[in-house]
Amino acid sequence: MPPPLVIETHALTKLFGQQRALDGxxxxxxxxxxxxxxxxxxxxxxxxxxxxxxxxxTSGSAKLLGREVGREGREIRKRVGYTPEQDCHIPAMVxxxxxxxxxxxxxxxxxxxRQRAHEMLDFVGMGQERYRKIDTYSTGMKxxxxxxxxxxxxxxxxxxxxxxxxxDPKGQAQILELVQSLWRxxxxxxxxxxxxxxxxxxxxxxxxxxxxxxxxxxxxxxxxKARKRGAAxxxxxxxxxxxxxxxxxxxxxCELLPNGHVKVEHKSDSLxxxxxxxxxxxxAPLEIIPSPNALEETFVQALEISHxxx
Amino acid sequence: xxxxxxxxxxxxGVHLGLWARRLVIARNGVTACLQTKGLRHxxxxxxxxxxxxxxxxxxxxxxxxxxxxxVQWAGNLNPQLQGIVHMLTSWLEQHPEISVRTTxxxxxxxxxxxxxxxxxxVLGIAMPFLITRxxxxxxxxxxxxxxxSRWDYLLGKFSTAFGLMAVTWLGPVCAAWFMxxxxxxxxxxxxxxxxxxxxxxxxxxSSMAILSLLALGVSAISTKEKSTPAFWYIWWILGGVIxxxxxxxxxxxxxxxxxxxxxxxxxxxxxxxxxxxxxxDNIPLLGNLLRNIRPETMAALNSPALWGSIFALVLMLVLxxxxxxxxxxxx
Numbered sequence: 001m002p003p004p005l006v007i008e009t010h011a012l013t014k015l016f017g018q019q020r021a022l023d024g025x026x027x028x029x030x031x032x033x034x035x036x037x038x039x040x041x042x043x044x045x046x047x048x049x050x051x052x053x054x055x056x057x058t059s060g061s062a063k064l065l066g067r068e069v070g071r072e073g074r075e076i077r078k079r080v081g082y083t084p085e086q087d088c089h090i091p092a093m094v095x096x097x098x099x100x101x102x103x104x105x106x107x108x109x110x111x112x113x114r115q116r117a118h119e120m121l122d123f124v125g126m127g128q129e130r131y132r133k134i135d136t137y138s139t140g141m142k143x144x145x146x147x148x149x150x151x152x153x154x155x156x157x158x159x160x161x162x163x164x165x166x167x168d169p170k171g172q173a174q175i176l177e178l179v180q181s182l183w184r185x186x187x188x189x190x191x192x193x194x195x196x197x198x199x200x201x202x203x204x205x206x207x208x209x210x211x212x213x214x215x216x217x218x219x220x221x222x223x224x225k226a227r228k229r230g231a232a233x234x235x236x237x238x239x240x241x242x243x244x245x246x247x248x249x250x251x252x253x254c255e256l257l258p259n260g261h262v263k264v265e266h267k268s269d270s271l272x273x274x275x276x277x278x279x280x281x282x283x284a285p286l287e288i289i290p291s292p293n294a295l296e297e298t299f300v301q302a303l304e305i306s307h308x309x310x
Numbered sequence: 311x312x313x314x315x316x317x318x319x320x321x322x323g324v325h326l327g328l329w330a331r332r333l334v335i336a337r338n339g340v341t342a343c344l345q346t347k348g349l350r351h352x353x354x355x356x357x358x359x360x361x362x363x364x365x366x367x368x369x370x371x372x373x374x375x376x377x378x379x380x381v382q383w384a385g386n387l388n389p390q391l392q393g394i395v396h397m398l399t400s401w402l403e404q405h406p407e408i409s410v411r412t413t414x415x416x417x418x419x420x421x422x423x424x425x426x427x428x429x430x431x432v433l434g435i436a437m438p439f440l441i442t443r444x445x446x447x448x449x450x451x452x453x454x455x456x457x458x459s460r461w462d463y464l465l466g467k468f469s470t471a472f473g474l475m476a477v478t479w480l481g482p483v484c485a486a487w488f489m490x491x492x493x494x495x496x497x498x499x500x501x502x503x504x505x506x507x508x509x510x511x512x513x514x515x516s517s518m519a520i521l522s523l524l525a526l527g528v529s530a531i532s533t534k535e536k537s538t539p540a541f542w543y544i545w546w547i548l549g550g551v552i553x554x555x556x557x558x559x560x561x562x563x564x565x566x567x568x569x570x571x572x573x574x575x576x577x578x579x580x581x582x583x584x585x586x587x588x589x590x591d592n593i594p595l596l597g598n599l600l601r602n603i604r605p606e607t608m609a610a611l612n613s614p615a616l617w618g619s620i621f622a623l624v625l626m627l628v629l630x631x632x633x634x635x636x637x638x639x640x641x
Binding site: 052053054073074075077078080081082084086087088089090091092101102104105106107108109112116119120123149151153154181182185186188 | 317318319320321322323324325326327328330331334335338342443444446447448449450451452453454455456457458459462
């Protein structure tokens with residue numbers, strides 16, 4: 001029996017005046033880590049806000065965790081977490097008070113709310129700064145706090161809108177690691193909206209690409225990569241020239257990338273021909289990255305088709 | 311390294327109901343307001359006034375007992391004064407229903423009017439804590455993403471304003487009434503003063519509801535924390551200035567002042583004019599003194615502009631509702 005759908009939409013449309021922010025979106029999404037991709041203004045945030053009822057739906061219908069959006073708003077939001085893109089804390093509150101308050105707003109009794117607030121602040125890696133006023137927090141701390149308030153009531157699904165915005169690379173890695181663990185370790189579905197493809201590539205299993213209010217692609221990352229098989233990035237310590245020459249003999253396109261990796265288009269579903277070639281050359285690869293830019297290429301391709309048909 | 315488990319834990323407890331969540335918003339709002347020092351001082355002033363009213367009613371109550379310390383004290387001051395007090399006491403003893411009812415009704419009328427003004431001032435201080443800050447900081451999005459609707463949020467914020475006034479207004483009134491009657495020489499005081507309490511509660515609760523809604527409307531006007539209290543105070547003060555000036559020229563202009571409208575409703579509920587007339591006609595000695603009140607004052611007390619005030623307040627509430635509906639949105 002397939003797992004129940006977490007998101008289901010039928011002809012979901014949202015108009016802002018004459019402008020169509022969402023244009024008849026039809027989706028059936030199962031549980032997992034879901035990446036929501038699209039250029040700026042594509043309708044990603046509007047899509048999430050419609051599901052969370054932060055924006056009223058113009059027409060069509062949507063279900064979240066099996067419940068009808070619009071009819072069972074409170075019940076849905078009891079089981080849903082959300083981290084908005086912008087800062088939206090309550091001023092003059094200290095961190096742990098704020099997370100406790102958010103838990104209480106979801107119906108947790110005070111004692112349980114306070115205990116969970118501390119647990120979640122521990123989980124997102126906040127220390128004694130939880131006792132400071134939020135107004136004094138750095139961007140990284142605010143992002144962690146947003147994540148803590150989104151999961152404090154133990155939701156079934158969490159919507160994260162650009163959760164790594166404004167973070168340094170270390171902070172980004174930490175937040176992504178936490179987000180990744182939500183689904184892989186604790187079974188909480190995650191919808192990650194981002195324009196950073198590498199973030200989505202790293203933690204998501206399902207990809208939804210939206211542009212001009214329409215869903216262009218909805219598939220698993222594995223399938224998307226399978227479509228782009230036939231290319232790989234080879235990381236070798238030395239012997240770049242020999243590898244390039246050998247590829248040329250095989251009539252494979254080959255390119256030395258600025259990062260020192262060698263990109264090879266071996267035109268095969270399997271990596272075996274490439275591995276055989278490396279073996280013949282007696283080159284020991286440090287790493288082979290199959291379908292390295294599959295997501296990016298799919299994304300660009302989808303956008304090009306969208307522009308062409310518009 | 312933390313001593314306890316920092317892994318994610320699932321929670322499977324029982325969720326609280328909707329009213330509990332609304333109460334959380336209200337309680338959080340009141341707590342945040344009471345962290346302001348000036349506001350705490352004002353709360354203290356309200357309760358001190360309540361204590362003063364209790365003391366006054368205690369002294370008045372003592373007049374109804376022939377051998378009370380007040381009568382003895384009057385005798386020590388002047389034997390003639392003791393005679394007057396004895397006469398008053400004997401009359402009051404014969405008509406406790408008039409003396410207690412009239413006195414407490416008049417006193418609670420002025421006490422309520424006084425507390426209303428303090429509460430309006432308190433609401434000005436609390437204005438940023440109602441909606442202004444949430445709009446400025448986008449916290450409204452956080453509320454909307456939790457298991458509360460926009461109406462739950464507004465109800466919670468309404469309860470914040472109402473709860474704050476319960477501390478500055480309703481609380482001191484109820485406490486003063488209860489304490490003064492508890493200290494009264496006769497248990498019948500509770501019964502005879504029921505009208506005063508009823509009027510104070512009816513007026514208090516209805517005015518608090520009106521003021522709470524108006525405050526929410528003003529609080530939603532701007533996202534600047536200094537602007538909304540300024541709007542509130544300017545409206546209040548300007549209305550207070552216009553009302554007496556417009557009395558002889560454009561009487562309808564007086565209804566622009568919400569405090570004037572609430573004063574008129576207070577006059578209609580407490581009917582102090584009737585109490586003064588009873589006192590004038592029935593109380594020996596003191597009644598003659600009350601006859602010196604100017605006829606136009608008595609006329610104003612006897613015929614408040616009730617319907618005009620109700621109409622003006624309804625218009626103000628509609629306006630406040632419109633502002634709230636336009637401004638308080640998740641996006």
